[in-house]
Amino acid sequence: YIDDLIEENKRLKGLLDDTTNPNASSLSALSVSTAPSPRRDLDVLDSPDVARNNTSNIMLEVRPWFVPSTDQQTPILIGEVPDASFSTRFRQAISAPHEQPYKHIPRTAFATDERIACLTESECAWPSPSRARFLVEVALRYVSRCYHIVRRSVVMDALEHSIHNPAWGESLIRCKLWGLFAIGELYSARSIAPGKDFPGLPYFAKASRMLSVLSERPTIDAIEIIHLLSFYSLALNRRYTSYILAGMAVRMAVLIGLHLNIPAAQLPDAAVREHRNRLWATTCIFDRMWASKLGQPAAIGDRDIMVDPPSNASVDAAVAGDFGDCAYYIASSRLASITSTMVRCIYNTRDQSTTLSSRVQQTLKDLREWVQELPSHLHLDAAPHSEAAYKPTPLHLSFNQSAILATRPILLHVLKTHAAAWPAPAGAMPVPASAMTIVAACVRCARHSLHLLTECWIDGSFATFDYFYTSYLFSALTVLAVSSLLDGPDAAADREQFDSASGLLAQLADGGNFAAKEDMKHVDAMKAAVTAAASKKRGVVGLEATTGLGDFAGVMSPAAWASSTTTAVQGMATAGMALTEPSLQELLAEPFLDMQFIDASVYDDYSQGLYWPDFSTENWTPETWVPGS
Template identity: 45%
Template structure:
């Protein structure tokens, strides 16, 4: 019987029959009409006061007036401080070759924008010349290269597995060990693919076993790398998993050589080969009964995806494949494997966390630095980026979280994850940090004794960028001190350079923590110089950018009166939000803990309050983020 407070579904009501209620009701279930079992929504009468209605009408009118209001003085001031170029940015690295695209998301492009902001003179992009040339590699590929002794070969394989293999699943430990033993026993019977894979592993092993300068003996592993590259002279029509592994290994080593375009191309090629083989799809168990082989296929596909995304983020280029095109299962813990095979697939949680960060990197690059006309406002994109980053951090397993006082004892995999996390947060916010610097310089240019009217929202985002850079710098210093920062490592060197540029800008803004940032900037610059002197190709390029910026920093500090302690990154007349005023931001900065991590920086109440505000609070950035004309080369 239908009660008074439970109406009949629309079908029973139309047929004028009793309805049993429920979802679906018995009548619709028996008639196989469950999709038509819909109940009418009950219109409830709610009593409200007349004053409540008047308040709603008044608030609606106020919002309409504010949405149609012309830009205020604050917006007009910031609109004079553009940051990024709206048109593609090309430089002529060589007059005989096609101009090279410089993506705004790259660290070197940001360093150039920083120099351009500090000086009224035009400063072109410094060309990247610190890498072995194609001619050098071709010459070495045809030269004789002796096979290492068995003891040396075992050492190099272990070093490669403990180095790059700790963070990326590219080769199976058990398989590469077996291939090495077979090759040692009968070198002449080893196939070309196996030899090339071992050459590539030897090259990476040399990187992780060399602790001295490469200036006298040459770059470690370069000869092995060139021999492994011979396999690429013919594009295989029937690719194999071995070929995907080789291209990924060569891609990683290319980064050590600072051949970033080559690394990006090789990673993209590995993705294409994996797609041709169907690695992006789950293979039926009936066609591949070995659980270890199935898991290796899955993980190698995700590694190709991850490296392609990460290399693309470093350069600011598009990725080779969309995430929704990969349907293969995420890394798992396969059952039924023996002890040796089980060691091939450690810590699925770490692998999944890195995959998710790789996905975020692609979204942030495309969102923040994209040029499509139909993209949402920058304020919306920044909010989305921070929401994604905070969600990733919240879902991170406890074993991979950072316990600040114990950062020095942090597992290298956890440190690598958090450095990448920091880098993504920096990528999302450093255009705004540069925007704030431009605003201060422009204000002092117009009237020396005035402060820029920078909204508190921009200050809060800029401070988050700086705090993430501080945390990265501290992690890298700890790694340097405990000996896990390899002299030829590209990844840590790039993170160090990225943090150094942000800290350099912070020293110009004259905040209360300026002295701390100046010390960290000096330490980071010293590390880059030592890495350069040790033969690190990337450090040589990055130090050149820092050296060029340092020649302009003293002049910029004088313009901003930083030496006198008068400049402030938080203007006293900033009134964008009553809850984000100058006093509260300065207080938050003054009580910042020495052990603050990037995660706690993103969880700052002031920043969370900012990101929870309506979007118009950040609209001042949208109209002033782009340069009207292309920058000079």
């Protein structure tokens, strides 16, 4: 018994020494054990030193990022995946240790529950026949170009019946038309007139009210309506609502067996069977992509899906227009699956048996394989097979965003290492070429996205209230803001592109785009932080004017950095060009990446998040936030 007390005393003394060690301050939230225990919900660190020396198996208890709120009953969970969170981490990375840390900016720009509830109680007039046809055509064009939700022939037939006989149709069919009216008005509007509601919001409220009572037996029509409402909710910047609706659609689809093949003997109509398969593909895409934007889990995994992918099935000529090229939907489904897996592997700090750098490497391999399997007619330089064919720009923008999500943790760690050397380069931790190669890929994807979005802006295909293009724009400009501080040869050009993209985002915000209004708060805060950081690092830039790289010049030469980052965006046949650079190809072939400095940093930071500890004392209200705070 006495021996046991002595051993316990030694163990507690060791823990006390760890907590009083200044170097271990960032590990204050860790639970340390010398042996793994499957019963503990802890995280295993597999840093190179631990793996090679096998001296201990340290268990880390992950602490999520919650932000206290004065107007909520419970603190708000802030995930590390959203673009707004990355913007906050970026500002925190370039703040001095002695300064008041930058706080996360609340999301307050979205359609409120109260306004939608008010509209559900108000009467909403059915649009005139010409207006109804116009809105449905607009909705089908914008929705069907990327997703398969409804069948055109069925919708148009229902619309004509409802026009000629207002009392015709079941409530779900009319509800579906209300949802299409909302999306049609959303994409046809250029701005919000004074005193008017957000485009399509009254139609959306009407459809939401009609679907307020869920049927005990789900139907295809109900799933289609939920998808339309989920899609429109993103434009309202109601991301949580959209994610909830997407998950609801998955569960309804599972209940009626959309995730399974149905025998032709039981459902002879080939068009109906193909619609089921494609609707399931869209259901998975929505659930996984919406979840990845929030860093949340998807509702269903691949192992539970046993239905055939979309195909170019042989159907009657009268309904052939209901089904577009299946290759686009297959590629989009595969990309959504890769993105969902990537978010779980890279950003989920639990149950990880490999280092962050190796997980990033594996994700880039998966994305490279996706590029290699992409049909040639889905490349951006492919000649359209008809004048009406839509360029697969959204698919490439989605790919770029997935690559950015996979690589920007490395980008942020490199920036953090770089910022630690300000204002003098002495003592800076060298950054290996492998890390800079991944950083270069991240920056190239951001530049390519901005190039594509600028082209869309010029040719008029960038709709004012398009949530996806707006989010891609904000994500790209944030990466370029980081790149502008890394002293590469294109740092000045990236800062100019950041300012240019900020101008486009400001125009969207002025037009009434909810997401742009939120993003502009972060842009204003980033501008203030970048200006402050630039003044801190002038000494570095002045001392290293000949190289522009400071202490990084000894790790990756200016010529190599320029070669890896200045690949011309013009002429890129596909977004995957960012992953075909020789330096990155060599990197992906390596069995082990020399990025111990990053994995060691993650060891210090896992206790509070992917990047570094958050500040649990931060408190905000919508009224108290100011730029730079």
